[in-house]
Amino acid sequence: MENITNKAISRIYGHGRGWAFTQIDFFDLGEKNAIAKILSRLVQKGTIRRLKHGLFDYPRYSKLIEEQLPPDMGKVADALARKYQWNIVPEGSTALHILGLDNQVPARYIFLSSGPNREYGILEQKLTFTHRKMSHTMIEDHFAATLVQAIQAIGRGKLTEQQRLQLSSLRTAKEYQKIVRDTKSITAWIHDEIVDIAGHVE
Numbered sequence: 001m002e003n004i005t006n007k008a009i010s011r012i013y014g015h016g017r018g019w020a021f022t023q024i025d026f027f028d029l030g031e032k033n034a035i036a037k038i039l040s041r042l043v044q045k046g047t048i049r050r051l052k053h054g055l056f057d058y059p060r061y062s063k064l065i066e067e068q069l070p071p072d073m074g075k076v077a078d079a080l081a082r083k084y085q086w087n088i089v090p091e092g093s094t095a096l097h098i099l100g101l102d103n104q105v106p107a108r109y110i111f112l113s114s115g116p117n118r119e120y121g122i123l124e125q126k127l128t129f130t131h132r133k134m135s136h137t138m139i140e141d142h143f144a145a146t147l148v149q150a151i152q153a154i155g156r157g158k159l160t161e162q163q164r165l166q167l168s169s170l171r172t173a174k175e176y177q178k179i180v181r182d183t184k185s186i187t188a189w190i191h192d193e194i195v196d197i198a199g200h201v202e
Helices: 002-015 032-045 073-084 092-098 142-154 161-168 173-182 188-199
Strands: 049-052 055-057 088-090 109-113 118-122 125-131
Touching (some): 055 073, 073 088, 073 109, 073 118, 088 092, 088 142, 092 109, 142 161, 142 188, 161 188
Antiparallel strands (some): 049 055, 118 125
């Protein structure tokens, strides 16, 4: 049991603060009941935080205010998507926030999903999954799919130079080359914006 505990802690630390997870993220380490007991003990020790039944995070911490920060809702959504094997992509306003284009915290984090409609209360935040046919928005690369949603939310011809520079800083030139290839079949004007953003990478 101690060996499994050490492996679980190593996995949590390896993902860094803010990582959200469920028991399924440790399925390879041991039996379900053993993992459940380990996670419960880590909650009691304060190593991890229970967000709701079966859902946890390795909380971010602010030294300035000496408090745990709210959960990273993008990572919370990813954890639930892994658990239920959904394909998800953040809806426009949520995508803007995740990419740092909108600093205002959304009243509700909304993700388009291949799964059923679901709503969750995560501490004091709200998380909604809306079933949609993913079509061209469900690009294999999660960042690229988020980028497409953000550009679409901003609107045709409305992306500013500052926003382009912000987005270009989020990935390397090599990564953007792949994103340009992976998004070539999407709406033409959105793809043109992605090509432009890729050209801003230093």
